[in-house]
Amino acid sequence: MKDRNVEILLNTPLLIIADRNKIKEKPILENILRVGGKIIEKSSAGLQLTVKWVGSDRQVEKIPPFAEIFIPLHKIDHVLLG
Secondary structure (H helix, E strand, O other), X not given: OOOOEEEEEEOOOOOOOOOHHHHHHOOOOOOOOXXXXXXXXXXXXXXXXXXXXXXXXXXXXXXXXXXXXXXXXXXXXXXXXX
């Protein structure tokens, strides 16, 4: 699965902690339930991704608030392979 493009559907939203000054400049998408990107590494604990976009149930943000993320397997509901 390494180097594959994926869309990951989460079973619970991501918790985003951000600097309040940056939020005033550009609000952060609430309730991130989908993450799109490329798999860097797969382990027995989860997936490490380069993030291309993030989305809620209603919208997609093409400029994500982070470049990479580790998502534990227990947080993943489905993985759609691209």
